[in-house]
Amino acid sequence: MIGTMMRLGWTNLKRDRVALFLTFLMPLVFFSIFAAIFGNMGGSGESGAMKALRVLAVDEDGSDVSRALLASLAAEDSLDVAAAPDANEETPEPASWTRDSAYREVRGGRAAAAVVVPRGFGEEYGNFGQPGQPLELIYDASNPMAQFAVSGLLQAAAFQAAPSALMESGFEALEQFGGGDLTEDQQSAMTSLKALVDEQIEQGGPAAASDGGIGGLVQVVSTPAHEDDDDTQSFSMVAYYAAGIGVMFLLFSMTGAAGTLLDEQDSGTLERLLASNLTVSQLLGGKWLFYSLMGLVQVVLMFAWGAAVFGLDLWSIKTLAGFFLVAIPTAAAAAAFGILLATLCQSRAQLGGISTIVILVMSALGGSMVPRFVMPDFMDTLSKFTFNGWALDGFLKVFWYNDPDSSLFDSLVDLAPQVSVLSAACIVFLLISRRLARRWERI
Amino acid sequence: MGSPALLVEAASKRFGETLALASASLTLERGEWLALLGPNGAGKTTLVRSIADRVRLDGGAIDLLGQRLDGSPAAALVRNKLGMVPQEIALFPMLTAAENLRLWGELSGAGDKDLGQRIEWALEWTDLETRRHDLVGTFSGGMKRRLNIACGVLHRPEVVLLDEPTVGVDPQSRERIWEMLSELRREGAALLLTTHQLDEAQQVADRIVIIDHGRDVAAGSFQQLVRDTIGAGRRVSLHLDKPVAAPAGFELDNSVLRGTLDDVAQALPALLQRVATAGGKVLDVEIEAPSLQAVFIHLTGRELRE
Numbered sequence: 207m208i209g210t211m212m213r214l215g216w217t218n219l220k221r222d223r224v225a226l227f228l229t230f231l232m233p234l235v236f237f238s239i240f241a242a243i244f245g246n247m248g249g250s251g252e253s254g255a256m257k258a259l260r261v262l263a264v265d266e267d268g269s270d271v272s273r274a275l276l277a278s279l280a281a282e283d284s285l286d287v288a289a290a291p292d293a294n295e296e297t298p299e300p301a302s303w304t305r306d307s308a309y310r311e312v313r314g315g316r317a318a319a320a321v322v323v324p325r326g327f328g329e330e331y332g333n334f335g336q337p338g339q340p341l342e343l344i345y346d347a348s349n350p351m352a353q354f355a356v357s358g359l360l361q362a363a364a365f366q367a368a369p370s371a372l373m374e375s376g377f378e379a380l381e382q383f384g385g386g387d388l389t390e391d392q393q394s395a396m397t398s399l400k401a402l403v404d405e406q407i408e409q410g411g412p413a414a415a416s417d418g419g420i421g422g423l424v425q426v427v428s429t430p431a432h433e434d435d436d437d438t439q440s441f442s443m444v445a446y447y448a449a450g451i452g453v454m455f456l457l458f459s460m461t462g463a464a465g466t467l468l469d470e471q472d473s474g475t476l477e478r479l480l481a482s483n484l485t486v487s488q489l490l491g492g493k494w495l496f497y498s499l500m501g502l503v504q505v506v507l508m509f510a511w512g513a514a515v516f517g518l519d520l521w522s523i524k525t526l527a528g529f530f531l532v533a534i535p536t537a538a539a540a541a542a543f544g545i546l547l548a549t550l551c552q553s554r555a556q557l558g559g560i561s562t563i564v565i566l567v568m569s570a571l572g573g574s575m576v577p578r579f580v581m582p583d584f585m586d587t588l589s590k591f592t593f594n595g596w597a598l599d600g601f602l603k604v605f606w607y608n609d610p611d612s613s614l615f616d617s618l619v620d621l622a623p624q625v626s627v628l629s630a631a632c633i634v635f636l637l638i639s640r641r642l643a644r645r646w647e648r649i
Numbered sequence: 650m651g652s653p654a655l656l657v658e659a660a661s662k663r664f665g666e667t668l669a670l671a672s673a674s675l676t677l678e679r680g681e682w683l684a685l686l687g688p689n690g691a692g693k694t695t696l697v698r699s700i701a702d703r704v705r706l707d708g709g710a711i712d713l714l715g716q717r718l719d720g721s722p723a724a725a726l727v728r729n730k731l732g733m734v735p736q737e738i739a740l741f742p743m744l745t746a747a748e749n750l751r752l753w754g755e756l757s758g759a760g761d762k763d764l765g766q767r768i769e770w771a772l773e774w775t776d777l778e779t780r781r782h783d784l785v786g787t788f789s790g791g792m793k794r795r796l797n798i799a800c801g802v803l804h805r806p807e808v809v810l811l812d813e814p815t816v817g818v819d820p821q822s823r824e825r826i827w828e829m830l831s832e833l834r835r836e837g838a839a840l841l842l843t844t845h846q847l848d849e850a851q852q853v854a855d856r857i858v859i860i861d862h863g864r865d866v867a868a869g870s871f872q873q874l875v876r877d878t879i880g881a882g883r884r885v886s887l888h889l890d891k892p893v894a895a896p897a898g899f900e901l902d903n904s905v906l907r908g909t910l911d912d913v914a915q916a917l918p919a920l921l922q923r924v925a926t927a928g929g930k931v932l933d934v935e936i937e938a939p940s941l942q943a944v945f946i947h948l949t950g951r952e953l954r955e
Contacts, residue, residue: 474737481701481733482756648703649664 224559239570239585258286261356262308262320265289269328278363279321285359305342312344312431315607318352318579320344321360331424340425347430348446348606349579357426364424444516449601450574452508453536453594454565456501460544461561463497467548468557476646486643494541494636501537518605524614525604531621532600535628539593542635549642568592593631600624652715654679654808654839655700660709662695669695671863672709677808677839684854685843688951692863693843697810700841701733714807729758732806736813738793742786746777746796749785753800764803771799774829791822795829802833809833811842815849827853851941861949875939878947882909884937885917893929896920
């Protein structure tokens with residue numbers, strides 16, 4: 207009897223492909239996605255490597271030391287250091303970054319951080335007697351990796367950049383504060399030590415210096431790119447998760463709602479609806495419009511809650527306009543996506559299984575679960591094929607990477623790529639749905 | 650005489666390898682009640698769906714109220730005079746009775762001005778006035794069935810297609826549904842009914858069409874069908890106290906004499922007299938009227954539910 211029941215269970219399972227996928231393959235898919243994100247899968251290869259942080263170098267000092275420091279920073283594989291904007295046809299030789307232009311870039315989300323080397327830095331570099339000019343690190347607080355990673359690498363770069371200058375300054379300080387000139391033997395020992403340090407750095411690269419426990423050679427003052435906000439870090443995460451969780455649940459609720467098509471199919475209500483004056487296009491159109499409105503209300507509620515409870519900055523004309531500009535096509539595309547899945551599936555049970563798989567994978571890739579800045583390059587590229595990733599980008603532009611100095615018009619134009627992709631996705635989903643719904647037309 | 654309410658001529662339809670309709674024809678006169686009978690898979694549902702414009706015929710034609718259903722604008726207009734009551738309870742359980750009526754009325758083209766009155770009429774007609782604000786999901790099977798019918802006739806159709814309108818309901822509800830349909834007919838609607846309830850079809854329908862293997866195999870009133878198939882005679886069984894010689898046309902089986910009498914009123918007394926003369930004593934008499942069931946089996950060679 208027990209064997210019979212086991213056979214029954216296996217027969218049911220093997221004939222339910224969705225259940226089979228959910229049981230055996232889905233865990234592997236998720237494991238692979240998260241392993242790729244956190245385990246730096248295939249890190250030796252270009253595509254699998256962790257995405258390099260884009261850092262802007264602002265050299266206000268222009269000394270040998272500042273150039274050496276920034277060059278050393280640029281040698282870091284994990285950073286993509288740019289001293290000036292990319293050249294193009296209009297500006298073949300663009301001017302170097304200034305503090306203001308770099309600040310705007312970081313605030314706009316186009317760079318993770320900017321390092322500003324202030325005027326006079328080189329002169330006072332390695333002066334152990336008095337504090338020198340601090341470096342300024344402007345960072346994007348929505349990317350928690352940026353501040354700490356760049357700050358640490360700056361220290362390593364500082365040591366490697368001008369070790370001779372450091373040593374010489376050290377000797378001078380020793381002579382100044384040690385009570386007189388060094389003896390010949392002392393000077394000889396110091397010279398040997400300096401040569402040894404140079405040799406070690408040459409052999410071991412920048413890591414050798416920092417690994418040796420030498421740190422804190424330069425002062426670094428960190429400035430969040432949203433310094434006008436009171437609590438930048440928490441606001442950024444509220445905005446991020448309002449968008450991420452909001453879009454993911456929007457997809458779940460849309461597919462759940464669109465499942466009524468299949469319920470109506472099973473109950474015979476759909477047949478009766480289509481035997482009335484209603485056409486298939488009207489049926490899908492009516493449902494899509496309603497679900498879009500429903501989705502819009504859902505997103506509005508999510509962000510209004512974020513504003514009321516977590517202090518998300520929603521109540522300005524520019525933010526509201528941008529929010530609705532992104533929320534409307536997002537809700538419309540999610541509604542169309544739900545209808546697409548419903549027309550693709552033959553039964554409610556099938557829809558439940560398939561939508562769970564598709565939405566979870568899309569959400570993982572699109573950044574609803576894990577921020578995209580921690581993803582390897584190839585996964586970041588994959589996320590461009592998930593429309594929820596574009597929705598997330600749009601919301602982040604509105605709530606985080608907005609330029610406070612830009613006009614309302616410019617800030618809305620800045621959302622054009624996201625709005626265009628979401629609108630196009632919506633149209634494509636609807637067209638495919640209409641095609642799939644031909645099975646409900648008269649036969 | 651005007652055109653019939655519904656005319657189906659040589660309708661044929663194939664689904665892949667399956668021939669669902671093979672030149673099926675029927676005529677439904679205005680104000681007539683026509684029962685469409687056939688075993689499962691005979692093609693009834695395909696025929697009804699063709700009339701409701703949910704199946705595109707491979708061959709043949711359908712005229713509704715004199716208008717050919719050919720996809721033209723005129724055909725779309727005349728379709729508003731068709732009511733459809735599916736076998737399934739095609740209602741929205743999370744809507745109230747009144748909300749369902751309004752929704753289906755709007756979709757069927759019932760005018761805005763008239764719709765309110767028609768909803769009141771439908772609630773009264775279905776005995777659901779007191780449940781008008783209750784969710785349909787809380788209704789009994791019979792109540793849902795009645796509302797299901799009402800939703801299909803709210804726009805005052807001249808032709809109503811009823812697919813198994815009484816399936817799965819208790820006898821009281823079934824009786825109420827037949828009363829409702831009789832009222833519709835009295836108001837002038839022509840009804841095309843598919844059912845497995847042969848006794849009820851026999852009682853209520855003006856005419857019956859029997860369909861099998863996708864084609865109509867017989868059509869006419871019950872009496873016509875009986876006369877044309879098994880004959881109008883009554884089957885008579887006489888239970889005797891002892892065997893006697895069987896008269897011509899009768900068989901004797903263990904002291905039971907069986908045969909058919911065309912005119913029972915005249916022939917039965919003579920038969921009884923003959924048995925008495927032969928020394929037999931009649932213990933019991935059974936007289937069986939011809940049934941639609943017998944006609945059906947005669948025509949199709951199988952039970953209706955096979």
